[in-house]
């Protein structure tokens with residue numbers, strides 16, 4: 156497998172496509188955004204004028220789009236990519252979408268005689284750039300194995316969670332937990348700062364103690380603690396509040412479908428809802444939930 160089409164070159168897709176180029180794949184890229192396309196071209200991707208043009212003659216299509224509706228709009232229907240690709244093309248959707256949407260996409264691809272998997276990722280933009288993402292795959296084992304060389308060029312871990320849609324269920328469980336520990340980390344750091352502690356010192360202490368967690372270690376929400384993280388660049392880039400709200404909505408739908416009790420997930424969604432009511436907050440990185448707890452200067 157050598158030729159790959161990459162659809163959706165945003166915060167995550169851009170660096171993922173660049174890693175495929177670095178690994179020796181020929182990547183034809185498409186995004187609705189001219190800026191994203193230009194960046195991908197600068198990283199060695201070939202530019203296509205449409206998604207249909209991008210998939211012509213490729214061995215695999217990888218997509219990193221935003222929502223289930225966007226993914227279904229791109230792949231399904233008379234003008235969808237499932238109709239445009241050659242026979243034998245492998246379909247790998249890495250977007251975080253509802254498990255039922257992923258199942259629908261895989262079923263439609265299978266009906267057309269194509270192998271397809273859902274392969275959402277964990278790790279954030281830093282891991283996308285470093286090629287150390289974790290892929291959580293749903294689909295047939297043979298399809299996951301066919302996708303493995305591609306996924307290993309973009310990530311450090313490839314997990315097969317189960318049949319189609321299972322990657323999305325794993326991803327949504329993970330992101331619900333992520334939201335919960337990000338909020339918990341933000342409130343603990345603020346309480347420490349409000350009581351005179353240096354957030355760097357407190358972070359170091361908690362990291363080495365029983366409060367240690369990924370948000371604290373890899374994605375510290377308090378400005379100035381971690382160089383290069385979204386908190387130290389005014390929460391720009393990274394994983395937006397808007398996308399976290401989407402994932403928490405998917406988590407609540409999933410919980411409702413299985414009658415699971417998720418009280419902390421529901422609270423986390425409410426807090427992000429409250430914070431994200433301001434449109435300026437919705438585009439910031441999700442670690443900016445720290446702002447909900449910070450006091451105005453001088454208070």
Ligand code: NAD
Pocket residue numbers: 162163164165166167168185186187188191206219220221222225229249250251252276277278279280393394395398402
């Ligand atoms: P993003 O908004 O930065 O990128 C999405 C890209 O898709 C944009 O460049 C947009 O122009 C493009 N796009 C939208 N509709 C299109 C269409 N019809 N055809 C072609 N291109 C189209 O989003 P992102 O942060 O890269 O996230 C992508 C997915 O990955 C989401 O489902 C998100 O939940 C998930 N995710 C994000 C992160 C993160 O840290 N950002 C981490 C893990 C998973």
